[in-house]
Amino acid sequence: MCRFLAWIGDPRFIDEFVLNAGQSLVTQSRSALIGKTSLNADGFGLAWYGDRDLPCVYKDVHPAWSDENLKQIASHIKARLFLAHVRASTSTAISRNNCHPFSKGRWSFMHNGQLGGHLKLRQKLDVMIPVECYDQRYGATDSEAIFLIAVGLGLDRSPISAMEQAVGKVEMLAREAGHTPHMRFSACWSDGEKVYAARYASDRFVPSLFYRLQEDGIVVCSEPLDEDESGWIEISPGTAITTDGRTLEKVEFRPQACVVNT
Template identity: 35%
Template sequence: MCRWIAYSGTPVLLSQVLFQPEHSLIDQSLHSRMGVETTNGDGFGVGWYPKDTATAEPAILRDVGPAWNDRNLREVAHHTRSGLFFGHIRASTGTAVQQSNCHPFRSGRWLWMHNGMISEFRRIRRDLALSVDPVLYPDIEGFTDSEVMFFLALTFGLADDPPGAVARMAGLVETAAKTHGIPHPLQMTVAVTDGERVWAFRYSSAGRSRSLYVSTKVDALRALHPDVSFLRELSDETRLVVSEPLGDLPGAWNEVPEASYGVVQPGGSVLHRFRPEYAEGTESPGGGA
């Protein structure tokens, strides 16, 4: 499937995170250790908030080629500094390799990216699409399950209650799949941000979700590794959420628990249990974690 990274903290050049680590996202595009595929070459995307304007509409760069040899990505990453950005490398689950299908997806100030899939999406795509707010529907540009998931979350109140909106989206997917006899339909690790906070979700209907990790608090890492110079340049609130660790620094990475979500925000990060939320009068399809 895909690999992604969400960074929040001290403004840095994008290249410091996307290219420089031992097992950077760019390295993962060729040599993923934990993904379904070793190679993730069906396009890439980067979304970032301009420095000192965190709540402005984010910029995005997306293309259909592999990330490892894209000169424009390298040029932008070595000259752009941001304190909050997303990076995504894509391995298609069946939809076309085209720019509009590359992550992250944007709506206003929001960015969204996803690793996973809706099983047999073609069979329930229409059902799901009809639940998208008609005002939002014209903004859907591509054909992926990931983008439909984003617009469902927007429809269900992402701007006011991100965890609740994602829970309602997941509940609708499972309910729609049940009506078509599709077991265990949802597989997702999702990151979404409004430019100030990052929400990261790990959930699958079968209870066997794709890998997801969050970095250890910087002050704790400094105590563990006082000789690592780059840690002294980062604020205590700097955190990364990644599909797989960017290196082997002892104590640096912590697995996000199954069926949970975390919030990276000023003042500290928090972790919560995640469960889909089903429409009133609708029974849980079962099979979730």
């Protein structure tokens, strides 16, 4: 699977979490402690928000630990909100277009998980992406498709509900085709003002997701960033969070119920 983190709060240098923490994201790219695979070497990416409305995205196919440009960028950029991701591909090629985070307009998105039978469902998945979003379909991942479907379902109006609907609709493809696991989904997305995250699976193997409240902000991540696990709170399966860096709200995340209701 993949590993990711997001920070929202007072401006912090990206390398504090991506490179310098005891169990930093780069460390996790070589030796993740939680998850299906310990190695996440199929590319990496950053998305950060500065003085403009749109995020700046940098990503490449190298393993995160070997990219000197990542070290330079992370040690010089200070941002109040950023997303970072290291990839372990489950079905698609190692390419820049398949690396996370994905972006459209002011939104950025990253994902850890999988859609059962993705390669056999790719054509049907692409059909679900609205025409007005399809020009942003650069790669071939299920993650990017879920993101663009959510944008089309009203991510701007209701960031949690739109993502819930998108995940439910995509999961239904796998259910109807009989592919397992139907859906495993741990994701984080942002509009530059708030960070949203959700944890869900159609089986008991739910991808991990944690957060920690700090004096100057909130960090959301796939696994704790240091050996001292005190203060790290695990997000329960079937839960979504919204945070502005000062407060944090939790709500149910029930994709299948959402699909039934629609």
